[in-house]
Amino acid sequence: MDQIAITRTVTVAAGPFAAGHLGELTRLVPFEMVDxxxxxxxxxxxxxxxLPARVVVYLLLAGCLFADLGYRQVWAKLxxxxxxxxxADPSASALRQARQRxxxxxxxxLFDVLRGPAATGAVAQVWWRGLLPVVLDGTxxxxxxxxxxxxxxxxxxxxxxxxxxxxxxxxxxxxCGTRSMLDAVFxxxxxxxxxxxxxxxxxLRAGMLLLADRNYAAADLITTFAATGxxxxxxxxxxxxxxxxxxxxxxSWLTVIGSxxxxxxxxxxxxxxxxxxxxxxxxxxxxxxxxxxxxxxDLARLYHQRWEIETAYLELKSTILGGRVLRxxxxxxxxxxxxxxxxxxxxxxxxMVDATDSQPGLDPDRASFTTALNAARDQVTQAAGVxxxxxIDLVGVIGERVLANLLPDRRIRTKTRMIKRSNSKYQARGPxxxxxxxxxxxxxxxxxxxx
Numbered sequence: 001m002d003q004i005a006i007t008r009t010v011t012v013a014a015g016p017f018a019a020g021h022l023g024e025l026t027r028l029v030p031f032e033m034v035d036x037x038x039x040x041x042x043x044x045x046x047x048x049x050x051l052p053a054r055v056v057v058y059l060l061l062a063g064c065l066f067a068d069l070g071y072r073q074v075w076a077k078l079x080x081x082x083x084x085x086x087x088a089d090p091s092a093s094a095l096r097q098a099r100q101r102x103x104x105x106x107x108x109x110l111f112d113v114l115r116g117p118a119a120t121g122a123v124a125q126v127w128w129r130g131l132l133p134v135v136l137d138g139t140x141x142x143x144x145x146x147x148x149x150x151x152x153x154x155x156x157x158x159x160x161x162x163x164x165x166x167x168x169x170x171x172x173x174x175x176c177g178t179r180s181m182l183d184a185v186f187x188x189x190x191x192x193x194x195x196x197x198x199x200x201x202x203x204l205r206a207g208m209l210l211l212a213d214r215n216y217a218a219a220d221l222i223t224t225f226a227a228t229g230x231x232x233x234x235x236x237x238x239x240x241x242x243x244x245x246x247x248x249x250x251x252s253w254l255t256v257i258g259s260x261x262x263x264x265x266x267x268x269x270x271x272x273x274x275x276x277x278x279x280x281x282x283x284x285x286x287x288x289x290x291x292x293x294x295x296x297x298d299l300a301r302l303y304h305q306r307w308e309i310e311t312a313y314l315e316l317k318s319t320i321l322g323g324r325v326l327r328x329x330x331x332x333x334x335x336x337x338x339x340x341x342x343x344x345x346x347x348x349x350x351x352m353v354d355a356t357d358s359q360p361g362l363d364p365d366r367a368s369f370t371t372a373l374n375a376a377r378d379q380v381t382q383a384a385g386v387x388x389x390x391x392i393d394l395v396g397v398i399g400e401r402v403l404a405n406l407l408p409d410r411r412i413r414t415k416t417r418m419i420k421r422s423n424s425k426y427q428a429r430g431p432x433x434x435x436x437x438x439x440x441x442x443x444x445x446x447x448x449x450x451x
Contacts, residue, residue, distance in 0.1 A: 010081055011387045016048060019078045019087050020055035021386040022062060023379030024396050028347040029061065033113060034106075041105040050088040051098040057106060060099065060336055064344035065377050067321045071095045081383030104335035111184075111339045114346050118180040118353040118364075125363040126177030128302055129294065131209040131231060134182060135309045136200055136216065138171040138193040141186075141317065141338075146329035153188050153334070165325050168334065171196035172312070172342075173203055176211065176305040178353050178364045179312045181346045186338055197221060204228035209288075211306040217285065219258030226260050226287055233286045233303055236264070240283075248291035251446035255285075263289050266447040267300040273440045281447070296446045315369045316345055348372050355399030366406045375401040 012018045013031060022029055034054050038044045045053050063074045072092050079087045090098070120126055127133075140156075142165035143149050153166035171193055172184040183203035185196050197216055204210060206229030214235040216225075225232055242264060245254040252265045265284040270277055284303055288294040317323065320341065328334045352367040375398040379385055385396060395403070 008382075008384075010383045012082065012085075012383055013386075016050055016052055016088065017055060018082055018085055019075070020052065020058040021078065021380070021383060022058055022065075022347075023376060023381075023383065024385030024398055025061075025347050025351065025376055025379070026058075026386045027388050027396070028350055029058075029110070029114070029343070034058070034110065037106050037109045037113065041109050043102055043106050049098075051090055051094065053102055053106070056098045056102045057110070059095070060102075060107065060340040061344055062380055063327070063337070064320060064341045065373065065380060067324055070327075071099075077377075077381050078383075080381045099333065099336065102336070104332050104339065107336050107339035107343065111343050111346075114343055114350075115181050115183055117175045117182060118178040118350050120178060120353050120364065121357050121360065122177070122353075122362065122364055124361075125365070126175070128209065130207075132207060133176040133209045133211055133302065133305050134173055134204075134230075135176050135211045135306050136171065136173050136197055137213065137306075137309045137313075138169055138196060139313045139317070140167050140169055140189060141321075142167055142325045143334050144325055144327065144329045148330040149328075149334065152331040154190060156189055168338075169193065169196065170338070171200060172309065173200045174309050174312055176308045178349060179308055179315075180349050180353070181312075181342055184342055194218065194221060198224055201225055201228055204230035206230065209233055211303060213306065217257075219260075222260050222262070222285075223258050231287045232262075233284060233288070233299055235303070235306075236283045236285045238266070238281055238283045247448075248296075250291045250296040251448040252291055252296040254289065257285065260287070261289065262287055263291070265296040265299055266449075267296070268445045268447055269300070270443045270445075271440050272443070297444050300444050300446070301442075312345075316341065319370055319373060320345065348376060351376070351396070351398045352402055354394045354396075355402040358395050358399065359403065362406075363409075365410050366408075367402045368405050368407050371401050371405045372398055 012021055031054065034057050038053050043053050059071065059074060059078065062078055063071060066074050066077055072095065075090065075095065117132065143153050145165050149166050153168055155165065156167050167189040168186050169189045169191055170184060170186040173182040174180065175182060183200050185199050187196065193215060198221065201224050204225060208230040210225055210230050210232050212234045214237055217234050217236045222232065242255040245256065247253045248263065252263050255262060255264055262285045265286065267282050268279060269282060270279040282300065284300060286299060326334060326337050328337045348369065352372050353364050356362045356364045356367050379397060
């Protein structure tokens with residue numbers, strides 16, 4: 001029988017630092033970056049242990065790539081490609097004590113270093129008329145039901161006895177075109193999205209165009225957002241009474257909310273498929289007052305990108321976590337795990353943008369997050385691409401997998417959100433829900449009737 005032998009060279013850090021890596025993603029979170037963060041937060045170990053602080057940081061990040069495993073099994077993934085090296089075999093207790101020694105501050109600081117819009121040459125796909133569309137919204141995550149967590153996080157009330165797990169509220173600010181994480185905050189679920197939005201305003205800048213739903217159309221919040229220099233495109237309740245100051249040529253009109261002058265766009269959006277038509281009226285407010293440069297119909301069409309954050313939350317909660325509860329059983333551990341989750345998401349997104357940028361004109365939307373995640377997992381278990389060669393390949397193995405499995409062009413959304421698999425028969429939408437996909441056409445008409 002013919003045979004062939006494959007020899008592979010693995011290059012990692014020496015000694016007890018060998019298990020500290022994230023496979024090919026280590027290039028985006030290099031040793032030097034982690035060491036600088038540990039030094040800045042004063043978490044560098046005084047003596048080199050079997051589990052140095054740098055290794056524990058990578059353990060936490062790898063834990064988010066393998067969210068279905070306990071930390072002992074995550075450790076096994078990190079050392080699977082290091083056979084022949086004298087690596088440690090820590091117990092679950094030793095790994096827990098190492099995470100507690102590290103604390104949450106290094107992960108917070110590392111997220112601050114890595115957050116921000118991804119650098120990309122896909123200007124036409126990511127920017128809109130010289131502005132960077134960004135989106136803000138919140139979601140809820142479940143944390144472990146432990147005595148320590150219950151001192152900070154509460155269980156939500158409900159009609160059927162409330163939730164089984166304590167919850168936290170996460171609000172994030174994302175770039176629409178790349179779904180890169182610009183900033184994020186989280187609190188007990190008793191803290192509302194509006195309070196979190198005020199804190200996220202710190203990351204808004206001139207040149208950004210913030211998209212948000214009608215929950216964020218309060219007068220004082222609009223003033224806070226506008227004061228950052230960013231422009232706004234926010235949905236507003238159609239029944240809200242606003243004074244008409246002047247009608248614009250495109251049918252939109254100027255008004256004042258609080259002390260902020262804004263432009264109101266009222267649009268009727270019709271979606272037509274072979275199964276019929278659906279029409280709805282929408283009201284948007286924007287600080288882009290120039291109707292010639294920013295036509296009302298174009299702004300109404302752009303607002304659809306607000307849904308990009310819902311896709312990002314799906315990737316975090318379903319693709320990465322698989323719908324699971326966070327592991328950590330203490331508030332500090334939750335802090336660690338949330339920031340590790342955000343970092344893992346951000347570096348995956350960066351790797352995906354690097355891949356799509358290698359083909360000019362390719363929309364980052366076509367990169368598959370699931371493909372990138374599975375490729376990154378493979379690289380961790382093989383300890384591959386940890387230390388880059390002299391010539392750095394920005395695409396790498398992860399990028400090659402992404403480019404080989406591109407998604408089709410984005411389809412027009414034709415249905416509202418619904419629960420596909422209900423946990424209660426009383427929440428179901430009926431047995432005859434139409435789940436077919438249709439080719440659709442969209443028509444946007446600006447309503448010109450006086451308010």
